[in-house]
Amino acid sequence: MAKKHEETEVLLVQGGEQSGGSQGAGVSHRRQSHRLKLTGYVARRKSLPIGITWDTELPGFGLRKRKSGHLTWIVKHRPRGVQRMVTLGSAGVAAGALGAPAARAAARRLLIKATLADLPTAPEKLKAPLFAEFAEEFWLDYSPHWKPSTRDASRAYIDKRLIPRFGTLSVDAIERADINRWRDSMADVGGAFNRSIPVMSVMMQYAEKLGYREKNTNPCRGVSRFKRDLPERYLSADEYQRLGKVLAEHDGANAFVVPALLMLIYTGARVSEIATLRWRYVQIPRLTLPDSKTGPKAIYLNPQAIAVLDGLxxxxxxxxxxxxxxxxxxxxxxxxxxxxxxxxTLPDVRLHDLRHSFASVAIAKGIPLATIGKLLGHALPETTARYAHLADEVISESADRICTSLASSMGMNA
Incomplete structure (x- = not known):
């Protein structure tokens, strides 16, 4: 009987207060469920009727109000033909209540799983949500994998930059032209755009994985960032020689200073990755970092770096x-x-410039940018692309040497 009552409650809701527990000739007063676009405003309405109010846009997504006044977000679905009702969390203004966008995202995710369980083949793509709704779904799924500092920064970019710009667009309707217009509108705050677009790019990639967008349609791919006057500095061979001499003669009280600096020079690692390195991460011939700026990372060790560690x-x-x-x-x-x-005599060289110089030397040796990106642990190809001009210079110099040799062979040197 309890199961039957639960199914009845799913399909029908009480229609207001009953008078004497009956209406007419002892028949309970019932009516079909209410239907509204469920938003945070609806969840805060004191006049919301007791029972279940179903969403008009997402079938199965509802808001239940008990006689006590307690509100909960629910979702009704039929995995493998068995009807189920799942409570997603409390609603309203109480502490810890689940917001409407987050509840909608959780309901959509559960409905997708139910669809997958019912179909032996690839399911029909569900209607893509608005970007503002997808942002909450993305956040619930993706943000736990980020470091706290990355989560804080990314949440700010989503709330202040992305949702105001794309919130009312369907996820699958965002095109390259929309991204370009957004870029043009942020010409005065180019740095903010440069920091926001990687987050947008990751969100679009995740939308593809969920089936909201067609594969390989990320509108952020290839969009140029604003050029910034980054204080990059690359050491020359003569400067490396001067630095090597000073390190060889250094006699500071802390014997770990020189080995740590040599590890920066030989690996191109970030300063924080070497400063916080623990012995359990040292697994020759690599360092296996469980966390870094871009997540778990392996730093490949060359013979020189291995010799530094062997000396400790x-x-x-x-x-x-x-x-x-x-x-x-x-x-x-x-x-x-x-x-x-x-x-x-290198007063303008920062510690991070040792990382830039590592990339510069690699390019001079003909190592491809993609390989350099893996060595440095870049999460995005765009980050490694900042060194592309160095590769162009190497190619240009090579062309000059070849042409000079050919002209000399032909007796046509100027």
Whole structure:
């Protein structure tokens, strides 16, 4: 009987207060469920009738109001032909209540799973949601994989840049022209655009995986970013020689300073990746970092980097490879670098420029940009593309040498 009553409650709702528990000749007063576009405003309405109000746009998505006044988001679906009702969370203004966009996203995700369970072949693509609704679905699925700092920044970009611009567009209707117009509108804040578009690109890729967009239709792919006067600095062979001499003669109190700097030079790793390196991550011939700016990462070790690590006494697995002098905390390389770069007469070279210089040397040796991106741990090809002009210079110089040799052979040198 309980199951039958539950199914009745799914299909019918109580139509207001009953008078004496009956209407007419003892027949319960019932009427069909209410239907509205379910929003946060609807969930806050005190006049919402008791029972279930179904959404007019997403079949199976509903808002249930108990006689006590308690509100919950629900979804009704039929996985493998069995009708089920699932409570998604509390609604309304109570602490911890689930917002309407997040509830809609969770309902849509559950309905997709139910569709997949029913069909032996690829299911028919569901209607793509509006970008504002998809943003909440994306956030629930994707953000747990980001570091806290990345989550905070990405949430700000989504709320302040992306939803105001694309919120009312269907996810599958966003085209390259829309992205280009957005870019043009942000000419005065190019840095904000450069930081926002990678998030938009990831969202469009995820929309493809969910079936909301056709494969390989990411409208962000290939969109140029605003050029910025990045303070990039590349060391020359002579500067490397001066730096090497200073490091060889360095006699600071902390014996980990020089090995740590050599690891930066030999691997192109980020400063934070070397400063926080622990011995359990050292698995020759690579460093296996469980987390980095772009997530889990492997840093490939060349013979020189391996020699640096072999020269250190291996400590406990959970201990730092390059600790501070008196405490088990990451070494502050910036503090030591200030003195070392001055001795090498390189006052304008930052620690991060050692990473740029690693890429510069790799390009000069003819290593493809795609390979360099993997060595540096870039998540997006666009990040490695910043070094493309260096590759162009190498090609141009090679062409000059070839033509000079040919002209000399022909006796046509100027």
């Amino acid at each position: 006494q291996r400590r406990g697995d959970d201990q730092l490879v390059f600790p501070a002098m008196y405490r088990e905390v990451p070494i502050n390389l910036g503090q030591h670098w200030e003195k070392i770069r001055r001795k090498a």
